[in-house]
Amino acid sequence: MxxxxxxxxxxxxxxxxxxxxxxxxxxxxxxxxxxxxxxxxxxxxxxxxxxxxxxxxxxxxxxxxxxxxxxxxxxxxxxxxxxxxxxxxxxxxxxxxxxxxxxxxxxxxxxxxxxxxxxxxxxxxxxxxxxxxxxxxxxxxxxxxxxxxxxxxxxxxxxxxxxxxxxxxxxxxxxxxxxxxxxxxxxxxxxxxxxxxxxxxxxxxxxxxxxxxxxxxxxxxxxxxxxxxxxxxxxxxxxxxxxxxTGEIDLIGGKREQRWVKRAEGRGMNVDIFNPAEFRTLFLNRNIKPLDNLKVRQAIATVINVDEIVRYAGKDVAEKGCSVVPNGYLGGNCGSGGYTYDVARAKKLLADAGFPSGITLRSVVSNASAQQPIMQIIQAQLAQAGIKLDMEVVDHATYQAKSRRDQSALVFYGAARFPNADNWLREFYDSAASIGAPGAMSNFAHCSVADSDIRAARVEPDPLRQLMLWKQAQQKIHDDVCAVPLFGLKQVWAHxxxxxxxxxxxxxxxxxxxxxxxxxxxxxxx
The missing domain is CATH 3.40.190.10 (Periplasmic binding protein-like II)
Incomplete structure (x- = not known):
């Protein structure tokens, strides 16, 4: 039996x-x-x-x-x-x-x-x-x-x-x-x-x-x-x-997609959409050539159409990011703006960088439903500028392990943290948190350009001065194209x-x- x-x-x-x-x-x-x-x-x-x-x-x-x-x-x-x-x-x-x-x-x-x-x-x-x-x-x-x-x-x-x-x-x-x-x-x-x-x-x-x-x-x-x-x-x-x-399971993790939400509601499920949004970011690993070239990183940022990605995820579950710090976090600042989608400019940037025929990059991608479809969209967008993305699709645990062994040129990562700019900047953009460093956390980009501002803000007792330092850090990270902020994806469950x-x-x-x-x-x- x-x-x-x-x-x-x-x-x-x-x-x-x-x-x-x-x-x-x-x-x-x-x-x-x-x-x-x-x-x-x-x-x-x-x-x-x-x-x-x-x-x-x-x-x-x-x-x-x-x-x-x-x-x-x-x-x-x-x-x-x-x-x-x-x-x-x-x-x-x-x-x-x-x-x-x-x-x-x-x-x-x-x-x-x-x-x-x-x-x-x-x-x-x-x-x-x-x-x-x-x-x-x-x-x-x-x-x-x-x-x-x-x-x-x-x-x-x-x-x-x-x-x-x-x-x-x-x-x-x-x-x-x-x-x-x-x-x-x-x-x-x-x-x-x-x-x-x-x-x-x-x-x-x-x-x-x-x-x-x-x-x-x-x-x-x-x-x-x-x-x-x-x-x-x-x-x-x-x-x-x-x-x-059928009532065999009482509570499930859902797909964080608008289509799934509507389908689940149509099947009589109670859908729960709640915060915090997991902030989706595409980190550009400068330890893998030619991503050590600023113009190449700029080309990637310019050819990614974040609005298209957000439309795919859906208005109830996704919110476009405006900074490398997630929306709504204390100290987040949208002053630097995003990257303007422009395929022609992306091609010119690649040519100026010495790659008129394009480049090939390899990325390790999780087969999780919240990641693989987004990376497929990004793969198609990059191709418009002659950037071929070879995706190695693996289970989520393997993706985590390989990303933390520096084996991926582009690392798509989503996370939610205590809603404060220091927590986010320290984990993802301080060089002390770089993959392979003694205090490694999740700096997949090996970004270091804003170290002084991040560290000074952490110990700054004046709240206004602290906000200014966080703003400066975000501007420097944006200009150096350590990563492309994508969107915040809210939690979706059903019961x-x-x-x-x-x-x-x-x-x-x-x-x-x-x-x-x-x-x-x-x-x-x-």
């Missing part, structure tokens, strides 16, 4: 804990609650270590397992709506360089690892700042010292004022609090056996098939309304659409009528609708 994975029940989940030797005591009351079935569209989970999780499929799951000292209000990506989380409250000095957090008492880690205390916070922040253990280490470089004043009080001393510090210690990109005892015991296996304090607990991962989280009935905000969450690894868009239409999130969904920095202790789904009687 073939047993569908959709048939996983709360009883099965408790049995998994019994077989694995984990204590099911916190999960004993889940039998009468529903299971939420989700498919984000990823092929697999890479890691559930919150200091290493960067892939879209990983970060949403991580957000359900862990908490930060602060959190974005469920359903919001607005930093003005940051709330207390593991910290009950905080205070800061007048110069904004000293922050003191007062922790909740009695919060328990999963798996019997005991109460969350200040020592765990100190351990977590030092771990997040360690480049050997964290993909977000550069984000934490402004922390001079973090110390436990007692079991429930933590003090941070910063090297300079940081207007986004609360975002750094929120439930996002390295801000998660881990059990120091669990992380030390599990070592490199922590990403496969994560221990947090969140409303759901890691139970089981079957590679390329499914992942199960179970309810944490000792969660400090109250026991979840769900028994568990099952994540199905289904790559086929049509298979996911059919499954949500059935039976799903109730428990909040109003306007945004989610972790790029999927948050599943909280209030989320539920109504099941029909068998």
């Amino acid at each position: 073939k047993i569908s994975v959709f048939a996983i029940t709360a009883t099965t989940i408790v049995a998994v804990f019994a077989v694995s030797g984990s204590s099911p005591s916190a999960f004993a009351q889940v039998a009468n609650r529903p299971v939420l079935v989700v498919s984000s569209g990823v092929a697999d989970i890479s890691t559930l270590d919150p200091d290493r999780a960067t892939n879209v499929g990983d970060v949403g799951v991580v957000s359900e397992i862990f908490n930060g000292l602060a959190r974005f209000a469920p359903g919001s990506a607005d930093p003005k709506e940051i709330q207390p989380d593991l910290a009950e409250k905080w205070q800061t000095s007048a110069d904004k360089k000293t922050w003191i957090f007062y922790l909740r008492k009695g919060v328990q880690f999963h798996g019997g690892y005991g109460e969350m205390k200040a020592a765990d916070v100190v351990y977590s922040m030092r771990r997040a700042a360690d480049p050997k253990r964290s993909s977000f280490a550069a984000d934490f470089a402004m922390i001079d010292k973090v110390e436990a004043l007692d079991d429930y009080t933590v003090r941070f001393t910063l090297k300079y004022p940081d207007s986004t510090f609360l975002g750094l210690v929120s439930n996002y990109h390295g801000g998660s609090i881990v059990s120091g005892a669990a992380a030390e015991k599990l070592g490199n296996k922590f990403g496969q056996s994560p221990i947090g304090t969140g409303p759901f607990v890691f139970s089981q991962l079957v590679t390329q098939q499914y992942l199960t989280l179970v309810a944490n009935d000792t969660y400090f905000r109250g026991a979840p309304k769900l028994a568990s969450i099952t994540y199905r690894m289904i790559l086929s868009d049509s298979a996911r659409e059919l499954a949500v239409s 059935g009528d039976r799903v109730r999130f428990g909040y109003e969904l306007k945004g989610a920095l972790n790029l999927q609708p948050p599943i909280t202790e209030l989320t539920t789904v109504t099941r029909s009687a068998p």
Whole structure:
């Protein structure tokens, strides 16, 4: 008999804990609650270590397992709506360089690892700042010292004022609090056996098939309304659409295209379109010839018709970029403008650069539905100026790996970050973040022209002076054609009528609708 994975029940989940030797005591009351079935569209989970999780499929799951000292209000990506989380409250000095957090008492880690205390916070922040253990280490470089004043009080001393510090210690990109005892015991296996304090607990991962989280009935905000969450690894868009239409899956990641949105709505799905938009950028890797030639980079920027790309993506889901910093970020400045589409000028620039017969470039491209079609449009546009783009289409994990080994001349990359110009410029345009550098992040272009402005803005206490430095940096990056900003692509998910999130969904920095202790789904009687 073939047993569908959709048939996983709360009883099965408790049995998994019994077989694995984990204590099911916190999960004993889940039998009468529903299971939420989700498919984000990823092929697999890479890691559930919150200091290493960067892939879209990983970060949403991580957000359900862990908490930060602060959190974005469920359903919001607005930093003005940051709330207390593991910290009950905080205070800061007048110069904004000293922050003191007062922790909740009695919060328990999963798996019997005991109460969350200040020592765990100190351990977590030092771990997040360690480049050997964290993909977000550069984000934490402004922390001079973090110390436990007692079991429930933590003090941070910063090297300079940081207007986004609360975002750094929120439930996002390295801000998660881990059990120091669990992380030390599990070592490199922590990403496969994560221990947090969140409303759901890691139970089981079957590679390329499914992942199960179970309810944490000792969660400090109250026991979840769900028994568990099952994540199905289904790559086929049509298979996911059919499954949500028939009720086999409750929540799916959709295609971020206008046509898909209209089709899904026509099939009776509830489509969720929300911020933050993942900002799509085409980085020009000057380490690969002839992209070291400014005129060649200018030719590429001039022949790309961003308006055509935005029309393809659709008005509800896409917004044209006006700077190398995403629209709506603090410090973003459209003063430099975009690049004017002009095929004749692009051909002349190539000829002036010594390539009258055109050039050939090689690009590694993800087969993800949000990337491959856009790159096919760009491929056709480049051809108008005699630029042949050879695309090596691979799965998303391989695309990430090869791009980070400097194997692609043009790198199409989409991301969402805490909405501040410093975070974006530091990660994508500071030479210290260049691929291959000791502090490598996502500077695929090996851009360095704006280093002085980016670094000066980071430590500038005067807000107006800081804005001016960010503006200068964006102008220099634009003039040097480190990258071609394309558009912001909003998050698109869809759910059935039976799903109730428990909040109003306007945004989610972790790029999927948050599943909280209030989320539920109504099941029909068998």
